[in-house]
Amino acid sequence: MLRGTPGSATILAVRPRRGEPGHAFWVRVRVAGTPPYEARVRQWVAERDLEWMRPGDVVGCRVDPGDWERLMLYVPDFEEFEQAGRVGLGKILSDGRRAEATVLAVAPVAAEFGGHDDPLLRLDLELRAWDEPKPWRVRVVQQVPLAAITLIDRGGRLEAAFFTVDRGESVAIDWCASLGEE
Template structure:
């Protein structure tokens, strides 16, 4: 925690184990490095696990000598990914996205939770000179799964042109357009 590299981790899936604690499959993003996926086993309180579900973004520290040694921890409550997605949708600029690729990341096969998908999108905004590509990992409502077919158009919100860190899909607006 003291000497590790600071980063963010997108929770892709969580598997509960009563003996060893939860096992998190995460996508780690460190500054100026390519994102990578790894497994993290660590104990977490029930309250913390509520904010460490598939699609949530948490803080992490990574051992500089072994990038598979990762510690996850929650950001301040106002910075959690659920707040960020809501904030992006409420305050972000609007763009139109074309689905380039869809990859399942995590799913609750009991049918109770929404699947988490990695979406490669091309965004176009009226106030940006050219389109740009992003990758987002988000839960997709079961009722919106048909919207992520290749070539489909989605409504998104974003704060800045980046690789997807400030992008959120507006599922309700995308369904209205369908």
């Protein structure tokens, strides 16, 4: 934690470890000056932190400079979240600006790893917001509720929330609104 290279990690999947304490995480790691990569992490996490470490959430990490596969995940304090411009999906949905997303492409991600009923998918989207001058493209990795599978065909329209125009780090799909459940 003290000597590791700081970075961020997007949670792709999480599950309790079988027969051992802790959880197994599959993450996409971003460290300044290097291309993103995916890794598996096994570590114990406090129950209060697990709510901030769900698929799609972005957390802090420290990477061993000698072995990029060795890393430690942690939930940054609120100030660190704000400085990094990264927050959890729930925060984006509750406080973010609204946009309409058009589905450009869909690909499965680690369907067998999470063991969830809802598949974890990579969505390439084009977003349009009333207060932005032009549309922009993003890539998000989120769990898609089974009830929403029919909405993610190419050209499908989804309701989304975002904080800033970026590549998808501050974007969350509002599945309830997309399904008309609000």
